[in-house]
Amino acid sequence: MLGEGTRGDQGGEAGEDTSLVRDALGGDRRSFERLVVVHREGIYRMAYARMQSRADAEDVVQDVFLSAYRNLPSLRDPGLFRAWLYRIALNKVRDFMRKRRLMTFLGLAHNEVPEDYPDAGPDGFDHLAARQFWARVNDFLSSLPALQREVFRLRFMDHLGIQEIAEALGRNESTVKTHLYRAIEKFKAAGPQGILPVQEES
Amino acid sequence: MNNERQDHLKHERIVASLVDERELASGEREHLSSCPACAAARESLASHLEGLSEQAVRHTPPSSMKVVLPAEQPVNPMAWFMRWSMGVAAAVATVVIVAVFLLGRLFPGGPLIEDTTTLAREASRDEALLAEVRALENDPLPQAYKEIIPDPGVSLDDDFFDFLIPLDANGDEAQKT
Numbered sequence: 001m002l003g004e005g006t007r008g009d010q011g012g013e014a015g016e017d018t019s020l021v022r023d024a025l026g027g028d029r030r031s032f033e034r035l036v037v038v039h040r041e042g043i044y045r046m047a048y049a050r051m052q053s054r055a056d057a058e059d060v061v062q063d064v065f066l067s068a069y070r071n072l073p074s075l076r077d078p079g080l081f082r083a084w085l086y087r088i089a090l091n092k093v094r095d096f097m098r099k100r101r102l103m104t105f106l107g108l109a110h111n112e113v114p115e116d117y118p119d120a121g122p123d124g125f126d127h128l129a130a131r132q133f134w135a136r137v138n139d140f141l142s143s144l145p146a147l148q149r150e151v152f153r154l155r156f157m158d159h160l161g162i163q164e165i166a167e168a169l170g171r172n173e174s175t176v177k178t179h180l181y182r183a184i185e186k187f188k189a190a191g192p193q194g195i196l197p198v199q200e201e202s
Numbered sequence: 203m204n205n206e207r208q209d210h211l212k213h214e215r216i217v218a219s220l221v222d223e224r225e226l227a228s229g230e231r232e233h234l235s236s237c238p239a240c241a242a243a244r245e246s247l248a249s250h251l252e253g254l255s256e257q258a259v260r261h262t263p264p265s266s267m268k269v270v271l272p273a274e275q276p277v278n279p280m281a282w283f284m285r286w287s288m289g290v291a292a293a294v295a296t297v298v299i300v301a302v303f304l305l306g307r308l309f310p311g312g313p314l315i316e317d318t319t320t321l322a323r324e325a326s327r328d329e330a331l332l333a334e335v336r337a338l339e340n341d342p343l344p345q346a347y348k349e350i351i352p353d354p355g356v357s358l359d360d361d362f363f364d365f366l367i368p369l370d371a372n373g374d375e376a377q378k379t
Contacts, residue, residue: 029271036269048262058267065269130261137258156251157258162222180221184251188217192250196257 021078032072036065039082043089046158050093052134060096064089083167086160090150090168136195143190144183151176152183209233211240220248 016038023031043064047057067088075084103109141149147169154160154168162180166173187195211219211230218225219234226234234240 033271036271040269041265044265044267045259045262049258054263054265058265061265061267062269066271069271125263126261127263130263133257133261137254156255159255177221177225181217184217184220184247187251187254188247192247192253196250196253 017081018078021072021075021081024072025078032069035068035081039085040065042158043085046086046089046153047093049134049137049153049157051096052138056096056100060089060092063092067092080164080167083160083164086154086158086164086168087170140187140190140195144186145179147171147175148179148183148186151179152187155180210237211243213243216240216244216247219244220251 017035020031020035020038024035040061044057044061047060047064048054051057051060064085068085071088075081100109141153144152150169151165154165155162160168162173162176165171165180166176169176211233215226215230216234219230223231234244
């Protein structure tokens with residue numbers, strides 16, 4: 001899976017995206033709704049990985065698709081829909097984080113993750129393990145320069161290809177590869193075992 | 203002696219293969235597919251990166267939110283044009299209103315001139331105002347102020363200056379430093 005191609009791990013979805021985007025541009029609302037179904041989970045995970053708040057991530061998802069719906073005519077290449085969507089999402093997350101920082105500075109919000117973490121929620125989700133995992137990931141990612149961090153996340157957490165990352169970040173592919181290379185080197189140097197939790201034997 | 207070891211891919215090349223396999227030369231690619239040691243080194247790093255990805259999914263709480271799209275018409279390529287047309291129409295309307303106003307000011311005898319009754323009322327108000335200004339020129343202070351100011355015939359004498367600038371014991375003016 002890793003290192004294959006430059007359009008990410010999307011496989012046949014890219015072709016489906018292109019067709020759906022064209023139909024949506026022609027006024028077919030159902031096609032856009034299908035695009036939402038295909039990409040909602042990915043955008044949610046992408047936002048959650050950066051904000052670690054379910055409520056904030058869900059707000060971002062809503063904003064991203066609303067913005068995409070309104071600005072779809074500005075998308076030049078329907079084949080790059082996913083990269084374009086992630087570009088919107090990155091901007092929304094950044095705006096959201098800035099707003100959160102401003103609110104914290106003004107004393108109107110807490111700086112910490114706003115969610116209350118019980119050990120395990122009613123849905124069986126282990127919040128404590130999640131908090132520990134994200135704390136380790138954040139520690140590692142915060143040691144990377146901003147561009148390396150974003151390239152690394154987009155490649156290995158969001159599964160975008162090199163070309164898609166380049167489109168999403170507005171950089172050329174060569175720059176993306178250079179930063180990805182350095183980030184992998186640092187990941188290896190940091191000791192992946194320290195970042196990844198020990199797998200439970202079952 | 204160490205020929206086999208020297209042929210192994212360097213660590214940087216293994217990392218490069220994870221960035222994009224096409225970065226490898228054909229000889230390097232062949233070596234990677236035939237050398238168990240190099241393949242294992244690549245596989246180890248790749249599995250850690252995939253592990254990170256899987257863990258990220260596992261540690262993201264599930265969400266069942268529903269994206270709500272606006273109820274208006276679906277995306278319309280002409281929508282932006284319509285918005286711009288409305289803006290241009292509003293700008294033109296503003297220019298027309300300003301032009302009519304300015305024409306009215308420049309040509310007061312035109313159709314915007316007001317009726318004679320209004321003009322006569324305004325002329326009467328202007329006359330009253332000018333009369334008041336002339337009266338103030340001749341006698342600017344109201345009666346209440348006139349009662350508290352001194353008689354204009356009284357001059358500033360020596361006693362008043364002594365009050366302002368007291369004399370010292372020798373009868374000279376106090377030293378001012």
